[in-house]
Amino acid sequence: MSESKSPLGRKRVVVTPGFDPQSQPVVPADVLAPLSQDSIQLDFICSSFGRNIDWKVEPIFTESFSADLLHPAGVVQAAVFVPLVQRPSGLHVLFTKRASHLYDHAGQICFPGGRIERTDRDAVAAALRETYEEIGVAPEFIQLIGTHPSFLTSTRFTMTPVIGVIRPGFTITPDITEVAEVFEVPLSVLLDPRLHRLHQANLPDGGHRFYFSITWQSYFIWGATAALIRNIYHYLSAAELKIKG
Secondary structure, three states: OOEEEOOOOOEEEOOOOOOOHHHOOEEOOOOOOOOOHHHHOHHHHHHHHOOOOOOOOOHHHOOHHHHHHHOOOOOEEEEEEEEEEEEOOEEEEEEEEEOOOOOOOOOOEEOOEEEOOOOOOOHHHHHHHHHHHHHOOOHHHEEEEEEOOOEEOOOOEEEEEEEEEEOOOOOOOOOOOOEEEEEEEEHHHHOOHHHOEEEEEEOOOOOEEEEEEEEEOOEEEEHHHHHHHHHHHHHHHHHHHHHHO
16 A cells, blocks of 8 residues: 555555455356346336335445444544446446545546535535535536445445436536546346356455446456345346236
């Protein structure tokens, strides 16, 4: 890990995972059924979030998804925006690749987002603010769909996902001090459980850690971001069962 000083003169440590996420062994995971094509369309997703769906979070991370109930001490409250974009070929999801010099999650692929500040009304407001600051998409171009349970990361952030669709006419203006790249991945790829790989990382202290990954082209999506995607699959799978029988 490398160190640098903050503007206040205090040392800050660049947080790295302590292992290479792409080289850790893949271990068996539950075999899950793919969603139907109808269930990854915008109308169905919006309808699902408007209903009371009985569903369960990804069982491997039940404890991590309990942050909203347990209120663990010593964590940083954060929010991310899961941006859906309608394309002729179907829905896509917009991601950012964080700049390599950032202290938290440097170089990782993630959703736009960040810490919930005192001036933010709630997690939704924080996610919208951070989206505008990071990639230049203003709130008037965003149609909110819903939220999902917060995820407690290994770096002690609680990430509240806010799901929404970006309306046509938007432009992307990334903040180059934070964002190295902005790109899209088809939702059909992200929500195909056959493409979700479960890894077991062996840690330097002798322990181990599980995480999911999804690869698309040259992009390796893993960790908390992949866990949030996995949860959306579980939610829509439950919605599919309830609505379509």
